[in-house]
Amino acid sequence: MTELHDHLRQRVLAATEALGLDRAAAEPLVRLDPPKNRDHGDVALGAFQLAKLAGKAPPALAGELAARVVPDEVVAAATAAGPFVNFRFRRAALARVVLAAIQRAAPPYGKAGPSGQVVCIDFSSPNIAKPFHIGHMRSTVIGNSLCRIHRHLGATVHGINHLGDWGMPFAKMMTAYLRWGNEQELHRSPMRYMFALYQRYGQEVEQHAELDAEAAAHFRALESGADNQQRRMWQLLRDESLRAFQGPYSRLGVTFDHVTGESFFEDKMAAALARVRAAGVLEPSEGAEVVWLKELGIQQPCLLRKSDGTTLYHTRDLAAVFWREQQYRPDRILYVVGAEQKLHFDQLKGVLQRMQEPIARAVEHVPFGLVLARTDDGKWEKFATRAGNAVFLDEILDEAVAKVRAIIREKNPDLPDADQVAEQVGVSAIVFNDLKNSRIKDVKFDWDAMLSFEGETGPYVQYACARLASILRKVEAPVPPPEAVDFALLADAERVLLTMLDFGPAVQRAAEQSEPSIVTTQVIALAGEIHAYLRDHYVLGAEPAVRDARLLLVDAARRLLTTGLSLLGIPAPERM
Numbered sequence: 243m244t245e246l247h248d249h250l251r252q253r254v255l256a257a258t259e260a261l262g263l264d265r266a267a268a269e270p271l272v273r274l275d276p277p278k279n280r281d282h283g284d285v286a287l288g289a290f291q292l293a294k295l296a297g298k299a300p301p302a303l304a305g306e307l308a309a310r311v312v313p314d315e316v317v318a319a320a321t322a323a324g325p326f327v328n329f330r331f332r333r334a335a336l337a338r339v340v341l342a343a344i345q346r347a348a349p350p351y352g353k354a355g356p357s358g359q360v361v362c363i364d365f366s367s368p369n370i371a372k373p374f375h376i377g378h379m380r381s382t383v384i385g386n387s388l389c390r391i392h393r394h395l396g397a398t399v400h401g402i403n404h405l406g407d408w409g410m411p412f413a414k415m416m417t418a419y420l421r422w423g424n425e426q427e428l429h430r431s432p433m434r435y436m437f438a439l440y441q442r443y444g445q446e447v448e449q450h451a452e453l454d455a456e457a458a459a460h461f462r463a464l465e466s467g468a469d470n471q472q473r474r475m476w477q478l479l480r481d482e483s484l485r486a487f488q489g490p491y492s493r494l495g496v497t498f499d500h501v502t503g504e505s506f507f508e509d510k511m512a513a514a515l516a517r518v519r520a521a522g523v524l525e526p527s528e529g530a531e532v533v534w535l536k537e538l539g540i541q542q543p544c545l546l547r548k549s550d551g552t553t554l555y556h557t558r559d560l561a562a563v564f565w566r567e568q569q570y571r572p573d574r575i576l577y578v579v580g581a582e583q584k585l586h587f588d589q590l591k592g593v594l595q596r597m598q599e600p601i602a603r604a605v606e607h608v609p610f611g612l613v614l615a616r617t618d619d620g621k622w623e624k625f626a627t628r629a630g631n632a633v634f635l636d637e638i639l640d641e642a643v644a645k646v647r648a649i650i651r652e653k654n655p656d657l658p659d660a661d662q663v664a665e666q667v668g669v670s671a672i673v674f675n676d677l678k679n680s681r682i683k684d685v686k687f688d689w690d691a692m693l694s695f696e697g698e699t700g701p702y703v704q705y706a707c708a709r710l711a712s713i714l715r716k717v718e719a720p721v722p723p724p725e726a727v728d729f730a731l732l733a734d735a736e737r738v739l740l741t742m743l744d745f746g747p748a749v750q751r752a753a754e755q756s757e758p759s760i761v762t763t764q765v766i767a768l769a770g771e772i773h774a775y776l777r778d779h780y781v782l783g784a785e786p787a788v789r790d791a792r793l794l795l796v797d798a799a800r801r802l803l804t805t806g807l808s809l810l811g812i813p814a815p816e817r818m
């Protein structure tokens with residue numbers, strides 16, 4: 243939080259202490275958030291929980307707190323409104339503290355020091371023997387942003403790609419490859435080739451049901467652990483897929499700390515099952531082994547071992563929880579996976595709860611909605627491509643970039659590095675569109691809307707950044723240090739400054755709620771406010787003292803937009 247928040251916090255805590263509340267108990271209850279309505283104040287404190295602690299009615303406590311936080315050199319006013327206390331900062335203090343902190347990249351504007359929190363983020367995690375699904379793109383983009391947000395807040399982050407590189411789907415792919423595949427074609431275009439094999443398997447199995455038995459036999463051979471043909475095949479298909487993913491991942495600015503797919507847990511599942519058994523919750527069921535979860539309100543039991551002795555997706559996820567617990571000691575394990583897997587994660591958490599494993603508390607499913615595309619008659623339906631549900635991520639990214647390249651050719655034909663800018667803007671447009679609304683909502687994939695340079699789009703915010711950079715290039719004076727600026731001259735920039743003030747609490751909330759859209763909203767607001775400010779106020783032609791103050795503001799806006807975009811995984815071009 244900013245020094246303003248810190249200062250106010252101390253003032254509020256002094257007031258609660260004076261009212262007889264225990265400091266340690268009050269501390270976590272003092273949350274200073276932007277008020278619902280900006281006219282009410284700069285920050286607001288909801289007094290509900292503090293009131294409970296004091297054994298008073300919230301409006302009564304709010305009134306007492308407001309009376310005790312008398313104005314000082316930073317706080318201009320404290321007013322109670324029902325159960326809330328609204329605070330206003332002195333305008334010069336607001337400008338000074340916020341702009342100086344942004345210029346120094348002090349938290350919350352720069353990365354915080356180590357917080358001690360450890361967060362595992364399981365994201366992207368495509369099935370390499372099955373098509374990359376558009377949902378995996380959402381997981382990739384949301385997970386990447388969450389990694390960046392938590393790192394910004396000082397957490398130790400483990401970004402994990404839990405590749406689907408094991409199990410029956412993989413065995414089916416292997417069956418198809420062994421029957422019809424050829425290595426040269428595989429190397430030429432692994433994703434497309436594997437997809438063709440996957441489709442062929444689907445067609446042929448209709449006539450030849452024995453294919454499934456063959457796949458099951460391959461899977462048993464693979465799980466036997468022996469160094470056999472199946473194992474070599476598995477290695478080949480996995481290596482090729484990973485190499486193919488690397489392209490889109492690097493275009494999206496995505497990296498992983500660990501690529502530990504399902505196969506990684508092959509030799510860890512027996513111990514995981516033994517642990518479940520030892521906890522006394524594993525029960526036989528028609529030759530298989532399950533954990534019943536009815537007492538937790540989940541009707542379907544969690545199947546952990548099939549009757550033929552093989553393991554399942556759940557078994558590997560359970561082994562993965564234990565592995566992560568032992569290796570990383572996480573406070574939170576976030577699974578960024580589509581809403582359709584809710585039951586899977588409820589069951590996973592349920593098993594851990596029944597085992598009375600404390601790590602159960604850390605398990606959090608972070609679901610998200612579908613991607614919708616417009617049909618020819620203008621309706622929205624589940625995104626599908628010519629190839630059915632498969633998505634070749636590089637193709638989508640290429641299409642976005644080509645469209646932006648065309649726009650640049652028309653609007654700014656002399657732009658240097660136009661190809662690079664088109665790449666940055668095109669890819670970002672897709673990312674921004676994905677992170678714009680709360681993640682549980684469906685995303686509308688609409689090229690015109692997401693590529694527009696006006697409205698709430700990636701190109702719009704990037705353009706705002708480039709425009710600020712261009713002003714800073716044109717002004718012949720350097721950006722002054724905050725000590726040299728008369729902050730009274732920024733009285734007209736109140737709205738910009740308040741938007742900047744909101745940044746810290748917004749990033750905090752985004753992390754708590756696993757909701758990058760809170761940052762997106764913040765970035766859109768800042769771009770809009772600085773844009774509006776510059777419509778009515780000159781920087782270049784203003785007299786020196788005013789120009790300097792505004793330069794500092796413009797520079798801070800550019801820095802903060804750049805930071806905000808980077809938390810979304812989006813670069814900010816200097817020119818557009």
Ligand code: ARG
Pocket residue numbers: 364366367368369404405406559577579
């Ligand atoms: N590979 C899975 C899928 O595509 C997603 C894996 C998500 N992570 C996990 N730990 N289950 O459906």
